[in-house]
Amino acid sequence: MSPDIDRRTFLTGIGAVGTTAIAGCSDEDPVEGNGNGDGNGNGNGNGDGNGNGDGNGNGNGSSEGGQIQLVQIPQETTDPIGVAGPINAWTNWQTHEQLFAYEQGTPPVTGLLAEEYTVSDDYLTYTFTLQEGVTLHNGDEMTADDVVYSWRRLAESENNRGHANRIVRGPMSVDHEVTEDDETVPGSLALEAVDEYTVEMTLETPFHGTLGNLADPRLSVIPEGIVGDIEGYEGEYDYDEWLTSHLQGSGPFRLANWDRGNEIVLERFEDYHGSVADADGVRLQILGDPNAVYTTAVNEGNIDIFDLPQSQFDPELLSVEEELGGDRREGTYGPVTNDETLNYGETSLPRTQYAIFNTQRVDKPARQAIAYLVNQETITQTALRGQGTPAYLLTPPSGFPGGPEAYHELARNDYPYGYAQSDIESARQVMEEAGYSEDSMYETTIQHPSDRQASEWSSIASLIQDQAEAAHIDISIEEAPSSTLTSRAFEGEITIYLVWNALNWLEADAMLRFAYPNQFAWSRWGAEVDFEYEGLSEAAKQATDAWERYEQHQTPSDSDQQARNEAYLQIERANWQDMTMLPLWHPIEELYWYDWVEGFEMHGSQRRPALNNVSLTR
Structure with missing residues (x-):
């Protein structure tokens, strides 16, 4: 991935408008x-x-x-x-299966319809050997042609409901040609049925999460030609008839x-x-x-x-x-x-609910004071009635280097703002050292969505508002539709925005791509010096250096994985230091x-x- 995240890529990860459904949502319409x-x-x-x-x-x-x-x-x-x-x-x-699977819904990825695979030295070309004797629901044996057809549908079909970036122009992008309108040229994907049980796939760039991405249900295998929604196939059934009566898989x-x-x-x-x-x-x-x-x-x-x-x-x-x-x-x-x-x-769930501070509107002492005040345990037990787990890091436990156990150990031992406690004295001290007092309050605003998880957000905003008075911070609360707040965030017009992000693949970079100084980050971290490295704070430099090292280690090799893990931890610690995003809870x-x-x-x-x-x- 480039360190510069385009607007479309950014939108796919942020909860306010993201592609992963929120609690209680259908595939399309959040409720x-x-x-x-x-x-x-x-x-x-x-x-x-x-x-x-x-x-x-x-x-x-x-x-x-x-x-x-x-x-x-x-x-x-x-x-x-x-x-x-x-x-x-x-x-x-x-009803459906993929070449790979998270067997219990947890790492590691294991083979399902794929018996084995090899990858080229440059980590671009994957060769998959399929299981033999897999019968599809239409009675045919699964072959490589079924896999190629199924994956082409994800890239080319108008029925993909915006999920083409699971296979093209996303983190894992199969090599392909595009039209002037940035659409996939039919039949151009670098996918080949080498023989009856062998599929070859060539990527544009290496991606460390390739096998995990192939475990996604959107890369399920269906019988070749069952519907005619991509070029070269007439289809055995009308699309709606297929959906309601002949939705065949393995x-x-x-x-x-x-x-x-x-x-x-x-x-x-x-x-x-x-x-x-x-x-x-x-x-x-x-x-x-x-x-x-x-x-x-x-x-x-x-x-x-x-x-x-x-x-x-x-x-x-x-x-x-x-x-x-x-x-x-x-x-x-x-x-x-x-x-x-x-x-x-x-x-x-692989999701973090958190507060984004606009660092150009909320001074660092106030950001740190609010972090001292917030007791994540209290949030989960009161606003959520126990239906969540406290968050101390931006990366959810399932995507954290070393997994949930490493996440919880680091949080218990190193979280600098008070693990499972509200440190009012430290919050007050930070603000008084910055010149604020009971007679000279710091004023700021929390914004939260009015249309998604509004009751939870409202309770949490009120809790922070009440606690903040003891640390000489006067907080007002605003709510608005998610789309409105998202537009304001892109324009740099939010102050403290309560939002969430879900991992679109199971590694920390799916979250931390928003957590280092860059022009697309809603925190505006580094914007005061136009993101020029020499003008950044020490923590911002640390995050920037870590992201650059991450960019240089994109393959799934063990050595690159270790380098990425070290970079992720440095970004998390840098965020703690400058407090640009405050983790609140992880949904369950x-x-x-x-x-x-x-x-x-x-x-x-x-x-x-x-x-x-x-x-x-x-």
Whole structure:
């Protein structure tokens, strides 16, 4: 990546307008959610416990096989190239697969449809050997032509819903030609089916996260020519008919029917190349009302796996009992209104909620004082009612060098503004040394979105406002639509902006590309000297030097990885020193399931689990 981030690239990472769906969002239209996951919930229905009955679900009684009941918020597409991201893809994780996968939703990447791979000495050309004998849902064996066709669709199809940068003109960019309008020339991608089971891919520049990128659900494999939305293919089905009745892949379940606005029904794929599913199928009822999800899941007990609306969550009922690794935890929740005690699982999402300081409008003493005042533990326990984890670094734990364990160790030992505490005395001292007092208050403003996570942001802004008075800081609060604040941020007109960023790939640079002095950073760090190196603060120089070293080590080699990791830590520490962005919390995804659901384990942040090993014992 170039150290100069263009506007389009910057937009893809920032939460105010980013491509990764926020809590409670559909693939397209954000709605207010619980701040913790994708708001999908899971499950519903009434039946005889054997997968029979009225077609609406489970019922009671014992069953072998049966239909796993989930819930899905309304969505516009189940086309792999159009889904919003890993956590918004319950259906696609059951029906489709990729060459590589995060097996438990956590690193490392492992082969799935790829048996092995090699990479050239310049880290540009990857050669993938595919598994043989993988049967697709249309009965054909998967071949290299299926892979090339599927990836071409992501780059070329009008149905990719803006996700072409997963394969061209993004961090991982396959070599290709472009038109005058900067569109991919059809058929120009450097992808080749060398033989029936070998695919060759050549990148424009090396990218260290190539294999992880290929684990994204948008790079799923479908049968060649199944739809005709790219040049050279007429298509076997009309696009809408394919989406609702013939959404074929290679996963353990295949689509039986998608009745828009009502349900998605999947059936067991008997010729699956892996472990054939225990359950007869999966039904995802479409429910947009969180209260309806709660009623059906908890009051009626008709959903197998689900999430709770934030308004119904009671932290007093939660007991976290086991660390699974990879920032995953399990425990119990209850008893709930139906007297059941639920199984509980949570995972930290690869996302950071934080405050961006406009360094040209907020003086360094005030930035540091606010950092001393903020107790991240208090934020998660009050404003979020325990549905989040405290953030002390910009990089989320799952993308941090060394993983969650290294993240938490560094935060506990080195965070300079008080770990799990509010240091009012230090905050007051900083401001008094800068000349402020009870009679001479420092004035500034917090801005937060009014249309996304507004209640959480409002609570946090008020908490900071109340605490700041003790340190001689008078804070006013403004709220506005995300689009308005984003435009103001680009013009340098925000002051303290509460926002979030999600990692578009699982490494720290996906966050820290916004955290060093450059003209696109909303912090405006270094703008006072027009980003001229000699005029920068010592911390800003440290961040700039670290990013330059990062730029020189872009390959996936072990030595380059070590160099990047060192650069990431230097940028994090530089941000602490000048306090340009204040980490607040990392959202979590939570799921709940009944004891009759066997074989389910909480997944990590990079994928929802395939449910082929889940059985029901109602």
